[in-house]
Amino acid sequence: MEVASYHCPSCGRNIAADRPRWRCDCGGPLDLAPGPGLSRRDIAATEASLWRYAAALALRDAPRVTLGEGWTPLVRRVWDGCTVYFKLESQMPTGSFKDRGTAVMINHLLEVGVGPIHEDSSGNAGSSIATYAAAAGIPCRVFVPAAAPRAKLVQIAACGAEVCAIPGTRQAVTEAALDAVGDSFYASHNWQPYFVEGTQTLAFELWEQLNFGVPDNILVPTGYGSNILGLDRGFDALERAGEISSRPRLFAVQAANCAAFAAAWNAGADGFVPFAASATVADGIAMQHPVRPTQVLRALRRSRGGVVAVGEDEISPALRALGARGLFVEPTAATAGAALSHLLRDGTISPGETTVVVLTGHGLKAADRIGDLLDSSVG
Ligand SMILES: [Zn+2]
Known part of the structure; x- marks a missing residue:
């Protein structure tokens, strides 16, 4: 597939998805342009994961990192x-x-070249990103609410990611992650299309x-x-x-x-x-x-x-x-x-x-x- 493109519904700009990017220059969230669609003959039926639908995804290559995500009961x-x-x-x-989104997002970031990443999460997206970053060999920090369930924090730490526990509301966690933009790529599951x-x-x-x-x-x-x-x-x-x-x-x-x-x-x-x-x-x-x-x-x-x-x-x-x-x-x-x-x-x-x-x-x-x-x- 050729290089996909982002569209910004706020300012109307179209931007090639050829490098890591989490939002438009105007500050608005980006969307991916519509893909080719999916018909049943496009399904890779021997693939027992979401990659059976790879033909419909805006990626250039086969996935570089997968843990067999998708095709759930x-x-x-x-x-x-x-x-x-x-x-x-x-x-x-x-x-x-979250693994559906994380797997596709991480594979896109690997295609376009990415260094260390960070993310903010109530817990599940953080553990998902930490896991796929570990599988991909990318350094990762996750900002989480200090009050998040312990099992989610343990899951993030066990994958070798840095856990940055932030007291206060979920919004305070997001603001801490926004402050960290520039130190590493903000691989936000809420922003990145x-x-x-x-x-x-x-x-x-x-x-x-x-x-x-x-x-x-x-x-x-x-x-x-x-x-x-x-x-x-x-x-x-x-x-x-x-x-x-x-x-x-x-x-x-x-x-x-x-x-x-x-x-x-x-x-x-x-x-x-x-x-x-x-x-x-x-x-x-x-x-x-x-x-x-x-x-x-x-x-x-x-x-x-x-x-x-x-x-x-x-x-x-x-x-x-x-x-x-x-x-x-x-x-x-x-x-x-x-x-x-x-x-x-x-x-x-x-x-x-x-x-x-x-x-x-x-x-x-x-x-x-x-x-x-x-x-x-x-x-
Ligand atoms: Zn814009």
Whole structure:
């Protein structure tokens, strides 16, 4: 494939993606131009990873670093009397969906030449980047909230990355990472569009695993929205190739205690609106300032889906209910189960529809906190 190009929706500039870059010169976030699309004959069917869709990705070469990411299980379970699919993104190499985006972003950076990198993360993206940087032999620093679950910090440190723990809010962590720009390349999963290039393979996989069908509904725990943007981009690619004629409704799931998209959605806004935030056990989606709020809201509206905010008291029962079905996930991922109950109860989703619940992170990521939530049954 020839050199891909970025487009800046803020200033309209087009920029060749031929060197490491995380944003436009105007300061806005960049998008990758649309790719060639994906048809079923483009799939490398013997490749049991997301690289079976390499033909649709904006990379020049075969991947230089892979840990076998993608091609995660899609399993059926009964939930509130209704049969639905759970997509086990928790079974990625580092235990969270982030590996889709990280693997594609790191391979792009290797193609264009990159030195030391840094990233800021609530934990899962940090452990993913630290892991792939280690596999690629790139020095890496990760800025994390000091209060992040210990297992995520251990995972980052075990891969040889430097852990920079920042007290205060998630936003304070981002500001520390922005201050470090120039010392190393800011390989931000929220800014760098190759991350969304990777998360779009979630759409391809669901389509293929559903026998080249499109689900009616997809529920995704949502912090910054990279899975919502990836699904939107992926279904675009399938539509462009003439492979699908309908699109799923996308539902972003948030913790009500920190719900930027719910606030904007309920206000009917096209972009960020100020909102009050407080602590949530769903640490992976507790984001106060999404980088691409307008795009995420547009993708949700275009899909005719919506935003569901779930209360803290709903997360623990959902976590237990998932566990009782053999699905051990972190509290962040359990919000999607609670949201499914909402949407079934209010009739937004009907039992006859095909519904996919994306379980974004493994329970081992937050075993201590899950132990606290279940403390009546853990000795
Ligand atoms: Zn620009």
